[in-house]
Amino acid sequence: MSDxxxxxxxxxxxxxxxxxSGRRFLLVLGAVACLAAxxxxxxxxxxxxxxxxxxxxxxxxxxxxxxKEDVIIWKLRLPVALMAVLVGAMLGVAGAEMQTILxxxxxxxxxxxxxxAASFGAxxxxxxxxxxxxxxxxxxxxMNAFVFALGTSCALFLFxxxxxxxxxxxxxxxxxxxxxxxALLAFLxxxxxxxxxxxxxxxxxxxxxxxxxxxxxxxxxVLGVILPWFLHQSWALTALRxxxxxxAALGVNVGLLRLTVLGGVSxxxxxxxxxxxxxxxxxxxxxxxxxxIVGEDQRGFLPLSALCGALILSGTSIASKAITPGIxxxxxxxxxxxxxxxxxxxxLGQRKRxxx
Amino acid sequence: xxxxxxxxxFLGALxxxxxxxxxxxxxxxEALTFTDIAGREVxxxxxPDKIILxxxxxxxxxxxLIEGNPFEKIVGWNNDLIxxxxxxxxxxxxVYPEDTARLINFGNPYxxxxxxxxxxxxxxxxxxxxxxxLFKAEETxxxxxxxxxxxxxxxxxxxxxxxxxxVPSLLMLGRIFGEEKRAAEFIDFxxxxxxxxxxxxxxxxxxxxxxxxVENAAGWQxxxxxxxFGPYNYGRFVELAGGTxxxxxxxxAYSVTLSLExxxxxxxxHVVATxxxxxxxxxxxxxxxxxxxxxxxxxxxxxxxxxxxxGFADLEAVKxxxxxxxxxxxxxxxxxxxxxxxxxxxFHPDDFEDLDPWATFVExxxxxxxxxxxxxxxxxxxxxx
Numbered sequence: 001m002s003d004x005x006x007x008x009x010x011x012x013x014x015x016x017x018x019x020x021s022g023r024r025f026l027l028v029l030g031a032v033a034c035l036a037a038x039x040x041x042x043x044x045x046x047x048x049x050x051x052x053x054x055x056x057x058x059x060x061x062x063x064x065x066x067x068k069e070d071v072i073i074w075k076l077r078l079p080v081a082l083m084a085v086l087v088g089a090m091l092g093v094a095g096a097e098m099q100t101i102l103x104x105x106x107x108x109x110x111x112x113x114x115x116x117a118a119s120f121g122a123x124x125x126x127x128x129x130x131x132x133x134x135x136x137x138x139x140x141x142x143m144n145a146f147v148f149a150l151g152t153s154c155a156l157f158l159f160x161x162x163x164x165x166x167x168x169x170x171x172x173x174x175x176x177x178x179x180x181x182x183a184l185l186a187f188l189x190x191x192x193x194x195x196x197x198x199x200x201x202x203x204x205x206x207x208x209x210x211x212x213x214x215x216x217x218x219x220x221x222v223l224g225v226i227l228p229w230f231l232h233q234s235w236a237l238t239a240l241r242x243x244x245x246x247x248a249a250l251g252v253n254v255g256l257l258r259l260t261v262l263g264g265v266s267x268x269x270x271x272x273x274x275x276x277x278x279x280x281x282x283x284x285x286x287x288x289x290x291x292x293i294v295g296e297d298q299r300g301f302l303p304l305s306a307l308c309g310a311l312i313l314s315g316t317s318i319a320s321k322a323i324t325p326g327i328x329x330x331x332x333x334x335x336x337x338x339x340x341x342x343x344x345x346x347x348l349g350q351r352k353r354x355x356x
Numbered sequence: 357x358x359x360x361x362x363x364x365x366f367l368g369a370l371x372x373x374x375x376x377x378x379x380x381x382x383x384x385x386e387a388l389t390f391t392d393i394a395g396r397e398v399x400x401x402x403x404p405d406k407i408i409l410x411x412x413x414x415x416x417x418x419x420x421l422i423e424g425n426p427f428e429k430i431v432g433w434n435n436d437l438i439x440x441x442x443x444x445x446x447x448x449x450x451v452y453p454e455d456t457a458r459l460i461n462f463g464n465p466y467x468x469x470x471x472x473x474x475x476x477x478x479x480x481x482x483x484x485x486x487x488x489x490l491f492k493a494e495e496t497x498x499x500x501x502x503x504x505x506x507x508x509x510x511x512x513x514x515x516x517x518x519x520x521x522x523v524p525s526l527l528m529l530g531r532i533f534g535e536e537k538r539a540a541e542f543i544d545f546x547x548x549x550x551x552x553x554x555x556x557x558x559x560x561x562x563x564x565x566x567x568x569x570v571e572n573a574a575g576w577q578x579x580x581x582x583x584x585f586g587p588y589n590y591g592r593f594v595e596l597a598g599g600t601x602x603x604x605x606x607x608x609a610y611s612v613t614l615s616l617e618x619x620x621x622x623x624x625x626h627v628v629a630t631x632x633x634x635x636x637x638x639x640x641x642x643x644x645x646x647x648x649x650x651x652x653x654x655x656x657x658x659x660x661x662x663x664x665x666x667g668f669a670d671l672e673a674v675k676x677x678x679x680x681x682x683x684x685x686x687x688x689x690x691x692x693x694x695x696x697x698x699x700x701x702x703f704h705p706d707d708f709e710d711l712d713p714w715a716t717f718v719e720x721x722x723x724x725x726x727x728x729x730x731x732x733x734x735x736x737x738x739x740x741x
Contacts, residue, residue, distance in 0.1 A: 047618035067670040075666045076617050129638055199577060210579050326606050326618030
């Protein structure tokens with residue numbers, strides 16, 4: 001306080017700002033380096049024994065690969081490793097911006113019912129064989145999940161338009177959605193046959209093993225459009241975290257910002273969840289880890305949320321292969337175990353409140 | 357425990373034994389007590405004549421035991437036979453159209469949505485459940501509720517420990533349906549067919565038993581591979597047929613989810629997928645549609661597509677023509693001896709040159725079933741040239 005009464009020292013402020021920016025940049029760079037290391041580790045590990053140098057050669061020059069190496073590296077490991085990064089990043093970004101626009105630390109695609117809606121859509125396909133969009137063939141489980149997740153976001157959208165955009169109302173409607181879809185899902189589970197139940201539970205717990213290059217491309221496309229756009233909006237989103245009134249005073253159209261960001265978040269979450277299943281932890285905790293490390297400024301918070309999500313899911317991908325080589329474990333039950341120790345450490349290390 | 361409760365408990369016990377004595381004297385000679393597959397003692401006051409099947413596919417085990425109409429004492433079932441083996445259902449329908457139309461669909465006790473009221477309304481005296489639903493039946497209180505209404509529950513098993521439990525299950529069914537003699541005949545047939553394989557396999561040393569990957573319900577999930585069995589069911593069939601089941605080496609579980617990379621690395625000598633006519637219930641499946649109505653040409657294309665999926669096409673087993681598909685529903689029926697014979701023939705062609713599994717299948721139908729053998733129940737993909 002005494003600083004303010006003395007008046008700002010412009011030179012010191014500029015220096016402090018530069019220091020903060022530099023630090024932020026280094027943190028993001030460090031996370032990128034960690035992620036790169038994890039992805040490489042993900043690609044060189046698996047039930048088949050391929051050396052690091054051989055894997056690298058096959059990636060750099062696919063023509064030298066034996067058919068077996070070609071399948072293992074190019075068709076199985078690379079899509080899974082990249083899918084883990086992209087889906088983790090999508091969920092991290094989605095969670096970060098949901099928490100921002102709704103001003104609630106518990107908001108994420110899971111708590112707002114998007115994942116439950118996707119699960120219900122998938123269950124309709126698996127148990128009843130219903131396809132919401134006809135003519136998509138074998139992709140109808142994914143398609144149903146996508147349509148339901150997006151539909152739920154639209155319902156959230158419409159509701160908040162109708163009632164005027166109040167974050168509390170949105171959260172409550174989201175929670176209502178969550179319970180509605182969980183109840184409907186339970187109905188379908190109850191009537192499912194043994195094989196349908198196995199398929200449904202496996203879908204819900206999440207799996208990267210369905211990754212294909214097409215899905216990787218779709219995820220990369222969606223993330224490639226929405227993340228830069230969010231970064232472009234980062235000053236307005238940072239302003240929103242200081243409070244609605246202050247943001248409005250700075251010239252932010254709060255209502256419009258909320259709606260458009262919700263639209264982007266919904267698309268991210270719906271695509272991610274429909275491809276890999278309902279993964280609960282990443283979207284909620286990834287952003288909190290980022291916030292504890294770098295603070296609220298979206299220029300650091302947003303990329304780091306994406307990176308934290310990607311790191312958690314990439315680590316999960318490695319762990320899920322390592323438990324019993326040759327057996328696929330659903331990732332949903334591993335993500336939490338991977339992220340929580342780090343999360344707890346951060347909470348214990350943090351003496352100040354990280355959510356203001 | 358207070359004195360009062362002790363006395364009332366004692367009185368209760370007295371009353372119960374008095375009832376027992378009275379009912380024992382009143383009971384006909386027909387009263388039936390047996391131990392079911394779950395190890396529970398089941399007592400029926402008289403021979404049951406209104407029976408509900410927790411699984412429609414229990415008809416595979418019941419039909420060969422009954423000389424006449426196998427549906428005579430059955431009031432209802434679950435529609436799994438209609439959904440997952442429509443070919444088999446149509447065989448029953450063609451011989452007993454009135455009975456198949458009459459049967460009530462009670463739903464799936466495995467998922468717990470069995471309607472107790474509907475059971476009571478049908479005046480059933482016995483519900484046969486599959487032992488996999490024991491936990492569910494206990495959890496939902498199904499057995500107590502039915503018991504309180506005088507409906508007994510008995511467990512059979514043709515699925516989980518299929519080869520171990522099939523004979524006790526058949527003996528039990530023989531007593532329930534009053535067909536002990538014919539049950540003994542069928543059990544003799546079962547044992548003799550099983551011994552045709554196991555007697556020879558017993559002499560084959562472990563190192564000559566090829567590594568086999570079982571792909572359970574290949575093509576049921578179009579974008580995912582692979583469900584497999586640990587040392588149960590088809591995993592066990594493979595072992596009895598002289599193969600080494602890959603998933604058994606990874607986990608001692610009924611169901612194991614394998615990674616494709618692990619399969620490629622293991623480099624099995626044979627891949628055995630299961631298939632049935634699921635396309636009527638789930639049009640999107642890419643499975644081979646085996647069964648009584650199986651058509652050769654579309655199935656040739658289907659098995660070729662399964663064998664040429666990325667990762668499979670380059671397996672040595674597939675290149676050598678050792679990608680096989682076999683009828684899925686053998687996994688839940690006493691006819692698994694047919695599957696084990698065919699598996700043995702695939703794994704050890706020289707040792708089983710004279711064994712003819714199709715002849716076994718035909719004999720099963722001629723001696724014990726009310727319809728004839730036809731269709732396709734197994735096939736192998738073409739070897740790569």
